[in-house]
Amino acid sequence: MYRHRRVEFHAKYNLPTHFTALSARPGWQAVAAMAIKSRQLLKPLFKALLIFLVSLPVILLLVILETEPSIPASETLQPAEMARLEQFFLEATPQSPGNPGPHQVRVSAGELDLLARYASQTLGLAPDWRSRLSMADQTLNATFSIPLLQSRLSLYLNLNGTLSEANGHLQLSGLQAGNLPIPNALTAWVLAALRNNIAASESSLGDLYALVDTIEDISISPTAMNVQMNWNPALLDQLGQHAQQLFISAEDRRRIIAYYRQISLQAAAMPADLGAVSLNTFLVPLFRTALENSRAGSDPVAENRTLLQTLAIYVSDEDIAQLVGEEAAGTLEPAKFVEVRLHRRQDLARHLISMAAISASAGAGVADMLSITKEAYDARYRSGFSFSDLAANSAGTLLASYATRDAQTAMLMQERLSMLNDETDYMPEIGNNRDGLSEDDFNALYADRNSPEYQARLNEIEQLIAARPLFQNLP
Secondary structure, three states, rough: OOOHHHHHHHHHHHHHHHHHHHHHOOOEEEEHHHHHHOOOOOOOOHHHHHHHHHHHHHOOOHEEOOOOOOOOOOOOHHHHHHHHHHHHHHHOOOOOOOOOEEEEEEHHHHHHHHHHHHHHHHOOOOOOOEEEEEEEEEEOOOOOEEEOOOOOOOOOEEEEEEEEEEEEEEEEEEEEEOOOOOOHHHHHHHHHHHHHHHOOOOOHHHHHHHHHHOEEEEOOOOOEEEEEEEHHHHHHHHHHHHHHHHHOOOOHHHHHHHHHHHHHHHOOOOOOOEEEEHHHHHHHHHHHHHHHHOOOOOHHHHHHHHHHHHHHHHHOOOOHHHHHHHHOOOOOOOOOOOOOEEEOOOHHHHHHHHHHHHHHHOOOHHHHHHHHHHHHHHHHOOOOEOOHHHHHHHHHHHHHHHHHHHHHHHHHHHHOOOOOOHHOHHHHHHOOOOOOOOOHHHHHHHHOOHHEEEEEHHHHHHHHHHHOOOOOOOO
């Protein structure tokens, strides 16, 4: 009888043998039945919980992501706005930028917005990436709209953050992603962990944090932000070098090393008593090599970009480690320096090739801004404003824009640059420049850089450059 009941119970509930043995005892049948019933009730609950856990990321995305940007698209910076930015950069730079010491920078609310728009356009993020910065009493508000999907269904990550004054620095006091507020404790923990990891590394981001540490005090009002800092030119140079290396791939590094070795061989073969050479002395053979590499299957845009970067380092008599790092530079014999000139002037050669390298690496917008700001700085503090320098900058920027536009144009530029006949093929002789103008003399002649007279002079120079044989009949 007992055995019969045990087998029947086992078959009915499909229980293991050791459990059925207990079920044969008085009272255990009811307990077993309740356990089985509970399991049957919990099964759908577990199923619902599993579905919730699987769906949680989707739910969070629906809360965070939105189908519309929270910021309207900003217009391209107008000439007057660019001039205002140039003036800001000029005033934000110390009179002696090579000397360390205390320095104060004042950024108005309008300038802050212009800086954000300029950075977005320069990095090629506009108009899709949008930003808006505004100031209030002791707070800085930042809003970003980042496109994640743009097809039939557009999805944006809208971020809104508030930075507040705290002991002379800015501290993130509120962050919201879409409709989801992010707890301050979580944000602080993530930022602290990120900073510790970056500080322990040797990346350029570590230098950026070191730059932030030079800030001693920040004060914010609804109209402006004042930053008191210790100007550290060595740190700024190091940051710039690391930033360059950050965007140089391993393949580009290999190209740079190869071009540097070719430059070194060319310089070593020159007579010891040779005082200076034309820029063409290096341009022609280097672009001939670039053309050969491109015909062999290499990327012509990458070849031209790295060639210009390498040649700029040599012409300016700088360390190749800026591009390839100390370890790789240690394997290279330093090239013998030979002065390189353009129209018998070393400064013009440096201006042209440096702007070409900057334009090839960071874009023509950055190169143009640096060019004009540099000349304005010289007019105020150094040798004076020079239209010849500005012309060389413009020629370098135009050369690089064609040399890195696309593969077809890049190879066409390689063919032309490898057969240069004269420096005037790409750089006109600029006469009547009134070079060396002080800021007062410049203002007396042109009022400011938005005046019709100044713009007419710039247009004249740009037309002279565009008419050079190197730039004719390009796609």
